[in-house]
Amino acid sequence: MKTIDGRGLEPPKPFELVMEGIADLESGDSIKLLLDRMPWPLFRVLDRDGYRHNETIREDGVVEIEITAP
Amino acid sequence: MMPAGAALGYDATPPISAPLRYFLTAPFFGMLAGLLLLISPDVLVSRWTPGALALTHLATLGFMVMVMVGALFQILPVVCGAAIPMAGRIALAVHLLLVGGTVALATGLYKMSPPILTVAAALLGMALSVFLLSAMIGLSKVGSGTGSQRDVRLALIGLGVAALLGLSLALTRAQGLPLPMFSMLQLHLGWALLGGAGLLLAATSWIVVPMFQITPSYPRAMIRFWALSCTGALTLWSISVLLEWKILSLILLGLIVALTALFLFTTLVVIGKTRRSHPDASYRLFRLGIWSLIAGLVCLLSTLVSDAPMLRILAGVLIIYGGFVSVIEAMLYKIVPFLAWLHLTQSGIKAPNVRQLQPEDGTRKQLRIHTVALVILLMAVLLGNDWLTRLAGAAIVIEFGWLFFNMHGVLSAYRKTRTDSPARRYSSAA
Numbered sequence: 375m376k377t378i379d380g381r382g383l384e385p386p387k388p389f390e391l392v393m394e395g396i397a398d399l400e401s402g403d404s405i406k407l408l409l410d411r412m413p414w415p416l417f418r419v420l421d422r423d424g425y426r427h428n429e430t431i432r433e434d435g436v437v438e439i440e441i442t443a444p
Numbered sequence: 445m446m447p448a449g450a451a452l453g454y455d456a457t458p459p460i461s462a463p464l465r466y467f468l469t470a471p472f473f474g475m476l477a478g479l480l481l482l483i484s485p486d487v488l489v490s491r492w493t494p495g496a497l498a499l500t501h502l503a504t505l506g507f508m509v510m511v512m513v514g515a516l517f518q519i520l521p522v523v524c525g526a527a528i529p530m531a532g533r534i535a536l537a538v539h540l541l542l543v544g545g546t547v548a549l550a551t552g553l554y555k556m557s558p559p560i561l562t563v564a565a566a567l568l569g570m571a572l573s574v575f576l577l578s579a580m581i582g583l584s585k586v587g588s589g590t591g592s593q594r595d596v597r598l599a600l601i602g603l604g605v606a607a608l609l610g611l612s613l614a615l616t617r618a619q620g621l622p623l624p625m626f627s628m629l630q631l632h633l634g635w636a637l638l639g640g641a642g643l644l645l646a647a648t649s650w651i652v653v654p655m656f657q658i659t660p661s662y663p664r665a666m667i668r669f670w671a672l673s674c675t676g677a678l679t680l681w682s683i684s685v686l687l688e689w690k691i692l693s694l695i696l697l698g699l700i701v702a703l704t705a706l707f708l709f710t711t712l713v714v715i716g717k718t719r720r721s722h723p724d725a726s727y728r729l730f731r732l733g734i735w736s737l738i739a740g741l742v743c744l745l746s747t748l749v750s751d752a753p754m755l756r757i758l759a760g761v762l763i764i765y766g767g768f769v770s771v772i773e774a775m776l777y778k779i780v781p782f783l784a785w786l787h788l789t790q791s792g793i794k795a796p797n798v799r800q801l802q803p804e805d806g807t808r809k810q811l812r813i814h815t816v817a818l819v820i821l822l823m824a825v826l827l828g829n830d831w832l833t834r835l836a837g838a839a840i841v842i843e844f845g846w847l848f849f850n851m852h853g854v855l856s857a858y859r860k861t862r863t864d865s866p867a868r869r870y871s872s873a874a
Contacts, residue, residue, distance in 0.1 A: 382719060384658055386785050386798065393789075410661065411651060414525045415786050422790075435661070 377406040381436065389416055392441070396425060399443035407439040458517045458531035460787040460858065465539050466514025467780060467851050473506025473546060474769070474844030480554075481821075481837030485830035491756050498554035503764050504636065505546045505568070507844075509603075511772050512644055513538065513575055516596070518783060523651050524593045526582040534578045541571030549614065561618035565611045572607040576600055591667035595647035598671050602639025602678070609635060624686075631682050638704065639678050641768055643671050646707055648775070653711065656778040657727050658719045666710055674703050701741060708738050725807035730774035732815065736766030757825050766818050773814065773847060777807045780851055784858040793865045801857050806850045813843045 378395050380388025388409060395405050407413075412429065420427050424444035431437055480487060480499050487495030517535050520526045528534055545567030552560035579600055586593065609632040616623045650667050653659055661667075677699045684693035711734050718727065740762030747755050781802035788795035795801075817839035824832035 382658060385655055385782055386789070389786075389789070410654060412525065414522055415790065419790055435664075 375404050375406050379408045381408055381410050392416060396441055401443050404440050404442040409437045412437055460783060462517040462531050462535035463514040464855060466510050467776060469543060470507045470510040471844040471848035473502050475841050477502040478837045478840030482834050485833035488757055488825060488833055490753055491760060494554050494556050498550040501553060502550050508641060508768050516579060519648060520579060520582050524586060524596055526586045528578045528582040538571050538575045541567050545571050558618040561614045565614040569611050576604050592647050592650045595643060595671040598675050599640060599643035599647050602635055602643050606632060606636035606640045627685050630685055634678060638674060646671055652775060653714060657715055659714050660717050662710060662714055670707060677703060704741060708734055724804060725811045726774045726777045729770050729811045733767050733770030736762045736770060740767055754825060761821055761825055773810060777802060780854050784854050788861055793861060796861060801854050810846055813846055817843050
């Protein structure tokens with residue numbers, strides 16, 4: 375699974391990287407996103423476009439999100 | 445590992461007009477404050493002159509609270525995942541009440557008019573009750589998982605306490621309520637500057653500073669305990685002030701000052717570790733604000749050993765104008781273009797780069813004008829020179845005019861992009 379590391383990047387760069395990353399996904403494929411915080415605005419766009427997402431906060435505080443294409 | 449991202453009311457995400465109407469109005473109150481200095485330079489003789497009270501509230505309510513309330517309409521959904529119900533309508537109603545209330549309060553204080561102060565108390569009371577109630581309803585639907593979520597709640601409570609104290613003071617002036625004026629004033633200042641504005645600055649800084657200034661996170665212990673400790677210390681201090689336990693209130697004041705200094709110096713350390721090779725103008729404006737708050741704190745401490753009235757005015761200028769106005773302007777120059785970008789993207793429109801929405805040159809000029817105006821104002825207070833005060837007033841009018849011009853520029857770019865771009869999915873355009 376491809377991983378996009380958006381930690382330490384100024385908004386909206388991580389958002390743009392994810393949008394570019396999910397554009398290449400085949401149906402059912404997933405990518406992993408690593409961030410310093412919960413990206414609430416991104417979820418809205420993912421939900422709108424039918425992507426599934428599953429997020430967890432790691433012990434070190436890093437937010438890990440798995441995004442799956444519809 | 446812990447699950448996150450539970451139920452969210454995305455559909456209730458506010459329209460861009462909700463925060464922007466506040467951001468575009470706030471500079472006008474800044475300009476009014478500058479005009480007041482320009483036409484009545486004697487307002488700075490004492491912090492208790494009618495003009496000084498009007499000036500303070502134009503800056504704090506008209507600019508600071510105006511931007512903070514507008515920002516909260518966006519911070520709650522973006523940072524906390526909480527949505528204010530009927531955000532568009534609530535934002536419009538609160539905005540009208542807040543604008544009317546602030547104009548009435550500044551006028552009532554300037555003219556020392558009981559009827560106008562009563563109108564101001566009614567309008568501001570309604571504005572803040574409606575806003576705080578709506579925000580609390582939005583927050584009640586999400587957990588208090590992160591430090592920011594809990595601390596935004598604490599800041600809202602602090603803002604509420606400060607508002608209640610302020611309204612009581614206005615009614616004391618207007619209707620002659622038998623309340624202990626001096627104690628209430630002390631509490632109003634403490635809760636407004638630390639319990640409300642300070643806590644909100646901290647709650648947003650936990651997220652916004654690492655996010656936009658590309659720094660490491662604040663220490664975890666700080667995020668976990670700082671705001672709680674401040675609220676606890678402020679509460680105990682308020683009780684000791686009301687009960688006139690002088691030694692205890694002095695000890696607790698010392699604790700509050702130490703906590704404030706801890707936040708400010710930690711912020712300097714955190715932003716000092718930015719990964720930017722060349723700090724941008726917003727970064728330098730933010731850093732100027734933090735240093736100014738530290739200088740203001742030193743002036744406040746100096747009032748314990750000196751009775752010079754100038755020290756209190758200097759403290760006010762450094763904390764409110766040099767401190768809060770600087771950090772708020774720094775955040776506006778990051779948040780407003782980001783919001784425009786976000787709303788375009790969420791509408792399925794390919795947005796221009798944030799640097800195109802708000803060119804760096806505009807922020808750089810804001811930093812320069814603000815720094816010059818601050819230096820002139822500080823010199824005017826130090827030298828007690830009316831012409832310097834007038835000059836500072838003129839510089840402040842230009843500063844807030846420039847801020848409005850740039851914020852309006854982002855809105856125009858947003859509108860133009862919406863008009864020019866046929867709606868299309870961002871992902872397919874990438």
